[in-house]
Amino acid sequence: MATDRDTVLEAAVGVLSRRPTAHLDEIARAAGISRATLHRLFPGREALIREVGLLGLRRFAAALDTAGVEEGDAEAALRRLVHASVPDAMLCAFLAGENQLYENDDINDLWELQIARLHALFLRGQQQGVFRIELSAAWLSEAFFDLVAGVGWSIQDGRLAPRDAAFSLTELFLGGALRRPSAPSPAPTTHSTSDRSTSDCRPDTDTP
């Protein structure tokens, strides 16, 4: 069913994010293809998980791009980043689990690059007076990424509704990160403007 490389990779994430030692049989079955075809697409297990990591990093980099994290108000940029990264929360969950797994150079470089962009966003926000300075930018970066990963896990396990993901993440994180906590708005910019529907954050685990 899933002849697309990226489709197979997303199916692999659904398995590997929870069981990093899953057999290739299992991954192939989750993708709806045979082990032979999996091998035709990716020459070996190492190549597969490397490409999974690369896909996650590409998606997160794209989210940083589309959110425009280096422009404008830091709070608004973070809100945009939430909406842009929540659909790929599952990939981020995988990255959070094995970011230090790779001794590969290009992956680590790409990873450090994105983390640096996050770090710069929080640093800028602190200089703008939007984010609290008692919490280090490094900690804010780590916490944000971990919460994105938590969103991915929660959605996969059915503990969090995909439509609530962006709202839950934004409110919880910004409540703790903002210097002057905005009054807990009952219904902020989540379900309103809908520049991008957040309902397409699907684990895509088994949809044959």
Next chain:
Amino acid sequence: MATDRDTVLEAAVGVLSRRPTAHLDEIARAAGISRATLHRLFPGREALIREVGLLGLRRFAAALDTAGVEEGDAEAALRRLVHASVPDAMLCAFLAGENQLYENDDINDLWELQIARLHALFLRGQQQGVFRIELSAAWLSEAFFDLVAGVGWSIQDGRLAPRDAAFSLTELFLGGALRRPSAPSPAPTTHSTSDRSTSDCRPDTDTP
């Protein structure tokens, strides 16, 4: 050096939390013992990681106990829980990564039990009017545990000072979880009373 079972397990966590597929050679070397001794202590890899999971769950359960999460004000209980669980943040990081790994019954039961206690804490806090009701208790539980895990990873990688861990976690999480956000106090109850020193949160990675 580390003949103690728990010492070996803690050393194993430092490796397994980042690389779940680490060889037994690597784990033994991290613990400062030989592979033969590791085998004498734990009969096989499966038994090892099972005991690592059990240790983490026991520690987290003990943290819930010493914090007394089922008593008194929910906010105060959560603050106590932070201080009690931060020293074992590395174990929690391991659990966060592979909580669904086990098809073992007793581990899953113990896991569900602790999560239920967390869930009850947040539910009680919401009923008390302390925690926000726009964020589900399930999400608050997941987010809290993920942030504890993030603390463990950050400390292990040297990105977060162990002495700042409890403060960073408390401020970030409570800022987003409290219904009436307390004014961002510059130095709250973290470094003051010191019921338990938070500086003993050491990854214990390689101390030969």
Next chain:
DNA sequence: TAATTCTGAGACATCCACGTCTCACATGAA
């Protein structure tokens, strides 16, 4: 229909981590 391409299923061979064993040596007690 006929040809081509792609996939699934299965059968191998290979390799590596794991489990087990033995032996030498260090440490501590008698």
Next chain:
DNA sequence: TTCATGTGAGACGTGGATGTCTCAGAATTA
């Protein structure tokens, strides 16, 4: 010193996942 216990180092066999191959059948196209 002598004995006992425990550890480290290494060798060895095994099992299972992985990698590669072939072939039959389905899907697509001419």
